[in-house]
Amino acid sequence: MVVEKLSNCIDLHRELKALGVDGGGVSILEDKAHFHLIRIRDLHVGAANILKQDALSIGADLAVPRGTVTASIPRVDALLIATERQLQQLVKKEKAQPFGLKALSVELESFCHLKHDEDASIMGILNANDDSFYHASRFQGSKAIERIETMIVEGADMIDLGGVSSRPGSIAVSAEEELSRVAPIIDALYEQKFYEKTALSLDSYEPLVIHYALERGFRIVNDITGLANDEVARLCGSYGATAVIMHMQGNPVNMQENPSYSSLIGDVELFFRERIAKAESFGIKDIILDCGIGFGKRLDDNLSLITHQSHFLRLGKKLLVGASRKSMINAISPSMSDDRLAGTLAIHLKAIEEGATIVRVHDVKEHAQAIKIWKAMRG
Incomplete structure (x- = not known):
């Protein structure tokens, strides 16, 4: 006789089938676990x-x-x-x-029959501005195109292009200035038909810039204001674009000045429900939800939102988490260096385990490998 303690995270359905359990029994026993x-x-x-x-x-x-x-x-x-x-x-x-x-x-x-898709997608980050918090994500001109090509080869399922920093304390720029930063990259991607190679996302809340991108092959609008501007919602609806609705308390200038919630999970869900209704009223059919890690959140808030991602599955939308190299990592594990890759991987794998289906990352190759290994260990 051999006795083995198995992990609670294994693919139980496969294990039961391997034992020869009949179909009905598999369903009953799987439920009990x-x-x-x-x-x-x-x-x-x-x-x-x-x-x-x-x-x-x-x-x-x-x-x-x-x-x-x-x-x-x-x-x-x-x-x-x-x-x-x-x-x-x-x-x-x-x-x-x-x-x-x-x-x-x-x-x-609403929590019954929740489906958790563990086939996570990777959104690669590219910034066309000089003040993004992570310097290695900044690219312009031909270097930007080369970086995008590299991320696609490394395993990125979508690319998120931004021209304005949204780090805590950052100051917004004019729509014209933002457009001048991203337009050359958008034009190059359009000319080389990158929209046929990958899903292109624009990290912006400015209608002028969003309209320019949607006219040139972009199909995702990553809006940190969560469709606060009706014109952004109208553009997404008229172009059939996917809208990423992110939760943020305050704005980048003041969002980290003593943020507080009466009920964190409930407050974020209420925001999502209101903005989903708004999006649908403008004809937006494809919606992704982002709880906004680091956007008007304390460390404990960030940890709770990551740990309890599965709560938001009942809204019936894909969930995106973007904690890549954010300061919460150093807050948990202070380091003499700015290398936060290991912490990023730990956070994103936990988010996927809890229901996130998209991770927005600076390090595509490392995430592709980590997710593949994580899935293999889970069977």
Whole structure:
């Protein structure tokens, strides 16, 4: 007899099939190995007691604070622990319950049947400005085209071109100045038909610059203001472009001046829901969501958004994370050098594990290799 402890991160479906388990059994057993952890805030104590009993009746559980059973406090926070099948059963039970549990069932239902695509895409970064925070991402003229060609060979699925720095404290430039920086690169990419080789993205929120790029083969608009400008939304809709909606508190000048949230995950989700509705009202069909690591966030906020990426999967959109070489890495692990590649890889692999499907990176080759190795280890 040989006994082996297996990782919880293996491809369980493949393992069960290899054992010869029948189709129905694979589905049942696979479900038991994966569970939801769902935090519920400000729950009526009566609802908490009902939910606790209903959860226990189907084999799930609800962690509640001391004093909940005696209703010594009117409202409580709780943590639901349930498999996918148990969550579906619980949703049905709560639809007929009082104390706000019917509304809660709708929220819980949105976490059922979530699909996590682990085939992550790489967005390579190229800056046409001289003040981007990472100097090695700055290229102009023929060097920019060479760099883009290199990133495509290294494994980039899309290229994100920007002409204005959005680092904390940076000052915006005029749309005309921004266009003068990126237009030569856009023209060269168009002339050489790079739009047939890769997906081209423009990191901008200026309608003048966006219109110029969309006329010349660009199909993605990466807007750090999250479609705040109606004209940007109109352009994306009329050209059938993909819109990357990023969350930012404040603006690059003041965003890191004591940022705070009443409920981080909830606040970011509410922003996403509002901007998704706006995007769809302008006819935008393809939307990507970016929680905006480092844009009006404290270190703990950044870590929470990366760790809990899966929460946003219920919005039904692809998720992008861009933490490449950002200062949060040094905040966690101070270093005498500015080399933040190892920290970047750790963050992005965790983001992919939690549901991100696109990582925006400076180091394409290293990310392509890391993702390939990570996937191989997961089976």
